[in-house]
Amino acid sequence: MKIIDTHAHLDEILDIDSALVRAYQSGVRAVMAPGVDGKSSKKNFELSQRQQDGWPKIYVAVGMHPSQANENDLNDCIAFISHQAMSIKAVGEIGLDFWYPWVKKSEEKKELQRYVFKRQLELARQLDFPVIIHSRGAWQECLETVLAIGNQKVLFHWYSGPVDIFKKILDKGFFVSATPALSYSAHAKEAIEQAPLEQLLIETDSPVVFKRLKEDGMGEEFRAEPKDVFVTLEAVSFLKKKEKQIVLQKVNENAKYFFNLDLEEIR
Numbered sequence: 478m479k480i481i482d483t484h485a486h487l488d489e490i491l492d493i494d495s496a497l498v499r500a501y502q503s504g505v506r507a508v509m510a511p512g513v514d515g516k517s518s519k520k521n522f523e524l525s526q527r528q529q530d531g532w533p534k535i536y537v538a539v540g541m542h543p544s545q546a547n548e549n550d551l552n553d554c555i556a557f558i559s560h561q562a563m564s565i566k567a568v569g570e571i572g573l574d575f576w577y578p579w580v581k582k583s584e585e586k587k588e589l590q591r592y593v594f595k596r597q598l599e600l601a602r603q604l605d606f607p608v609i610i611h612s613r614g615a616w617q618e619c620l621e622t623v624l625a626i627g628n629q630k631v632l633f634h635w636y637s638g639p640v641d642i643f644k645k646i647l648d649k650g651f652f653v654s655a656t657p658a659l660s661y662s663a664h665a666k667e668a669i670e671q672a673p674l675e676q677l678l679i680e681t682d683s684p685v686v687f688k689r690l691k692e693d694g695m696g697e698e699f700r701a702e703p704k705d706v707f708v709t710l711e712a713v714s715f716l717k718k719k720e721k722q723i724v725l726q727k728v729n730e731n732a733k734y735f736f737n738l739d740l741e742e743i744r
């Protein structure tokens with residue numbers, strides 16, 4: 478099975494070279510690596526320039542995550558997107574995150590996030606790039622902002638908010654992604670249940686820590702790397718009651734369409 482991990486922070490993975498080899502050996506043929514600021518975006522970009530045989534193909538998205546919102550770095554990030562427009566595939570990971578009380582209570586912090594988010598959405602629209610959205614704690618506002626700016630290809634990555642907003646996202650024809658959390662989180666299941674396969678991507682959000690059941694029935698935590706995208710595939714297949722091969726073909730097709738990937742190995 479040949480698969481694409483559509484969201485892995487490769488720059489944050491320790492010993493990335495061996496993780497990429499393991500991914501390839503498991504069947505991962507492409508990875509989309511989003512940035513969280515200028516520095517991480519450049520690190521991913523450099524890694525993609527080091528592309529080697531026996532690694533999945535590395536694609537890069539450049540962006541500033543709401544938790545890293547900073548006006549000076551934003552200009553750097555935007556300049557990088559413009560300069561490397563030919564070599565990157567998306568703007569991301571961008572969005573709003575009002576999850577933590579110290580952000581929720583601070584109008585100033587929220588305003589900065591909004592400013593950073595909007596400038597990147599506008600740039601993405603001008604350059605006709607898809608956008609990868611982080612929307613935790615600000616689901617409704619993220620959706621409204623994207624609609625106001627008019628971006629066409631929009632991915633709500635690892636959605637964890639209310640189902641009614643999720644339905645609106647799907648109604649607009651936007652994409653959503655599932656992570657390994659789908660194998661145990663009732664919240665994730667409730668959302669992804671609503672998502673038609675036609676609008677679904679699968680990912681790992683590596684190196685985030687997820688849970689899994691061991692053979693003895695006990696739970697354990699593991700730090701995700703791109704090869705664990707198969708955990709997500711398995712969970713989608715189980716939830717949707719569809720064969721893995723069928724799910725895989727659809728999510729691969731979706732990923733290629735969404736990010737405009739020219740990937741001959743995966744048809």
Ligand SMILES: [Zn+2]
Nearest residue numbers: 484486570682
């Ligand atoms: Zn992420």
